Amino acid sequence: MSDIRDIVGVEVTGDHSLRATFDDGAVREVSLEGPLDGPVFEPLRDPELFAQVRVDRESGTVVWPTGADLDPIVVYEGLPPLNARVVREATV
Numbered sequence: 001m002s003d004i005r006d007i008v009g010v011e012v013t014g015d016h017s018l019r020a021t022f023d024d025g026a027v028r029e030v031s032l033e034g035p036l037d038g039p040v041f042e043p044l045r046d047p048e049l050f051a052q053v054r055v056d057r058e059s060g061t062v063v064w065p066t067g068a069d070l071d072p073i074v075v076y077e078g079l080p081p082l083n084a085r086v087v088r089e090a091t092v
Helices: 071-077
Strands: 009-016 018-020 029-031 054-056 061-063 085-088
Touching: 009 054, 009 061, 018 071, 029 071, 061 071
Parallel strands: none
Antiparallel strands: 009 018, 018 029, 029 085, 054 061
């Protein structure tokens, strides 16, 4: 397991997918096509609401207006249920 890294950038790449950039230069692509369950995630099935994702600088992760967020360790390591795809490894 790596050190905890902060997400510093996020880009929506599809109706339910995004690209997260970490403070060490690593980039991961994540599809949330399947795991959108529960009261804070189900509203994100609406692509317009999903597109309102932003980086919370204080917590170092991505968040949505519904209260949904993603654990940066899960995104970085590609842990289930996300299985993030490595786009670029860390540069430091």
